[in-house]
Amino acid sequence: MSDRLLPKLERLLASWTARLETADPGRDLAEGEWSGARLLIPGDSEWPTQLDDLGDSRPYALWLHGQANLRFSCLRSVAIVGSRAATPYGTHVAAEFGAGLSQRGWSVVSGGAYGIDGAAHRGALACGTPTVAVLACGTDVTYPSAHHDLFAIVRSQGVLVSECPMGTRPTRPRFLVRNRLIAALSRGTLVVEAAVRSGALNTAGHATSLNRLLAAVPGPVTSETSAGCHRLIRQGAAICVTTSEEVIDLVGALGDDLAPEARGPVFPRDRLEPETRRVLEAVPVRTGVGPATIAVAAGVDLQTVLSCLGGLAAAGYVERVPRGWRLRPDRPPAL
Incomplete structure (x- = not known):
């Protein structure tokens, strides 16, 4: 073993040992039951088998809190992601896509954050189809705090999902780690607004590595919050879409979910x-x-x-x- 590698492994072992000393599975299960959450493991009937595509990165278990069945909700689903600091254009477009997909029986998967995530969830909820919010904290923790009412509605019409036990606070690494779940749960990922440095592009990268379909919405060429979307389209990594019908055309069944050709007015x-x-x-x-x-x-x-x-x-x-x-x-x- 390399002399350089040994100190790193020792530090990792010490870190995990400290975590194990504070771990209490029985307490976690009791707190989850008390809050109304349920624990899901591979092999359960509600477990989405598409998570197996993550290989060694597949979660060992998921905490769920909500009325919807996670597996059924994700059979026909699209992930909508984008900037937290979204523009009015971005939030409007995200809500329109969320509502359009929901009207056609497609669930929306997103991260429950400010900006594009919240707008997409609200658009989906307005039309009654379950929406899935994948969190970087425990399902009993409301982050961001202003989304308390939104998460309450998601619990009643959809489901909150997290790898973290009750009481876990969000951290930057946890946001990046949970992005792989957003990409893996859905049939495809749609990036509505994203800067060149954006967590949404991290989710897009996971979608590509999982061979999921990737789409992006163009924005004003002067907008920095759309620069990441434009780069994905220019590089050929994402398909340019402008309507929910075009998204369904991309991720839906071949020949059954075709988008109508855009036509001008007939005079x-x-x-x-x-x-x-x-x-x-x-x-x-x-x-x-x-x-x-x-x-x-x-x-x-x-x-x-x-x-x-x-x-x-x-x-x-x-x-x-x-x-x-x-x-x-x-x-x-x-x-």
């Missing part, structure tokens, strides 16, 4: 026959011209022009003036 003139539309486009706006001039501009014969002009006049597109034909000045812009 009345779009329903005209091709020749009639060509004649209409050849009619001038201000001064009138004769049918022969229109025929040359439209590339059709004179008889076709005369036939089309009659129908266009009846439909209100064109009018006859002393010098020929022109577009009606009072026509709606969409015509």
Whole structure:
């Protein structure tokens, strides 16, 4: 064994020995039962088997507090993550995605933090589908404290999840460690807003390493809180999405959850026959011209022009003036 490695192992052993001296599984179980939480271990019927993809990093057990079944809630789920210091644009988009996914029967998995996490949970709760909040503290600890009411609603409509026993306070390392659970529980991860240095990008990295699908929402190019999303898209690590339908298209069943193609508005003139539309486009706006001039501009014969002009006049597109034909000045812009 390397002389450099031995002191490090000794320090780690001393650290774990100190922790073991204070560990009291019986007390943890009693406190969990008293608070209303339940302990879940691999092999239980509620255990999400996708956590096995974590390999040696799979949690040994999970504390749950809530009415929803964790396994069923995660069968069709998307993780939504992003910046705590979210902009109004980011929180609006996160809530829209959370609500859109929930309306279509997809659960939202997130971390219960300020900003994007909280907005995504609220959007999902508004539409009734269970939401899963993965915490970096005990399920009896409200962090952030301002989310006390939010977590109460999550317990009634969804479930709080943590590796930590009751009373455990959050630390920065615990946030990074729990991110692997957010990525592993869901079918795919959506990054709504993230700076270049962001915990959300840590979750995105876990999603990629687990071969989960990764998506990102573009933001203003001037916004630093979207710079991480833009980098993921530019590097090809994430798919650019703008609607919840596109997210479901990405993570859903092949052929069953396709997003509709985006289309512009359909105007009345779009329903005209091709020749009639060509004649209409050849009619001038201000001064009138004769049918022969229109025929040359439209590339059709004179008889076709005369036939089309009659129908266009009846439909209100064109009018006859002393010098020929022109577009009606009072026509709606969409015509």
